[in-house]
Amino acid sequence: MTENMNRAAGPERTELAMRNDSHDFARLTNLADGIFAVAMTFLAFTIQVPPPGPGPDGKLAARLGAMLPQFGTLALTFFIAARLWMLHYKMHRVVTRGNDVLLVLNMVLLFGVVLIPFSAEVLSTYPLSPLSVSIYAANALVMLAMDVAIWRYARARPHFLAEGTPPDHPARMMRYSLQIAGVFGGSIVAAMFTPRAALYIWAMIPPIIISQARGLSRADTMRGVDLPTS
Numbered sequence: 246m247t248e249n250m251n252r253a254a255g256p257e258r259t260e261l262a263m264r265n266d267s268h269d270f271a272r273l274t275n276l277a278d279g280i281f282a283v284a285m286t287f288l289a290f291t292i293q294v295p296p297p298g299p300g301p302d303g304k305l306a307a308r309l310g311a312m313l314p315q316f317g318t319l320a321l322t323f324f325i326a327a328r329l330w331m332l333h334y335k336m337h338r339v340v341t342r343g344n345d346v347l348l349v350l351n352m353v354l355l356f357g358v359v360l361i362p363f364s365a366e367v368l369s370t371y372p373l374s375p376l377s378v379s380i381y382a383a384n385a386l387v388m389l390a391m392d393v394a395i396w397r398y399a400r401a402r403p404h405f406l407a408e409g410t411p412p413d414h415p416a417r418m419m420r421y422s423l424q425i426a427g428v429f430g431g432s433i434v435a436a437m438f439t440p441r442a443a444l445y446i447w448a449m450i451p452p453i454i455i456s457q458a459r460g461l462s463r464a465d466t467m468r469g470v471d472l473p474t475s
Contacts, residue, residue: 268344273351274337280355281330287362288319288326291369318369321447326361328454329388332422336392339414340399341407347398354391360384378436378443382429389426393419421457425450 292315297303333354340347364384371377399405400415428450432443 268342268348270337270341270343270347273343273348274334277333277337277351277355277358278330280358281326281333284358284361285323285326285330288322288365291315291319291322291362291366314372315369318365318372321450322361322365324451324454325385326358328425329358329392332392332418336395336418339407339410340395340405342405343399344405347395347405350391350395350398354388354395357384357388357391372444373440375436375440378440379433382433382436382443385429386426389422389429392422393426396422417461421461424453424457428453 292312295308295311297305298308343351361384364381367377368381396415396419406415428446432446435446436443
């Protein structure tokens with residue numbers, strides 16, 4: 246009888262041990278929020294106001310026109326960074342615990358976030374350089390790849406996921422990240438031939454993100470369930 250009780254309690258002890266060996270990700274979420282906030286704020290410093298030209302108005306209109314690549318890079322980068330923050334926020338509503346492997350994967354993702362202002366400034370300074378386009382796209386690809394890796398790793402370890410998580414939710418979120426990653430990967434190839442084409446390819450990103458948001462909301466509504474809130 247004692248042997249049967251021990252055998253029945255075995256799975257419970259195993260699950261408890263796995264949870265005890267994992268980390269609560271609340272502090273990681275706070276760290277990520279701070280890094281995203283600083284990186285997105287520093288994007289403003291990629292805008293460099295030129296010195297005034299000759300004439301009473303300093304040729305302000307012409308100078309602002311020359312700054313259009315900087316404004317465009319700022320707007321695109323802020324939009325992408327905001328989307329990455331939303332993906333990370335939604336991730337850690339579901340992936341509430343993890344081990345050292347997940348911590349390392351998150352740190353690599355956050356390192357990519359730290360590099361966002363640098364890659365954005367390189368792109369705004371050299372908007373038609375194949376190398377600047379590749380640096381910018383590679384920065385985004387690193388972050389998206391880590392997002393996919395985190396979901397893939399956590400999906401194989403259900404005790405890291407919050408209770409009530411829909412079974413197909415990790416796969417759906419990985420698919421969303423891979424769709425955006427495909428755009429950036431394609432832009433690197435296009436930049437080898439003409440950097441301007443890569444910039445046009447990036448114009449696909451906002452519609453893709455909007456479509457993803459609508460699809461996620463529609464799927465959750467059809468299920469009649471909400472994701473875990475904590």
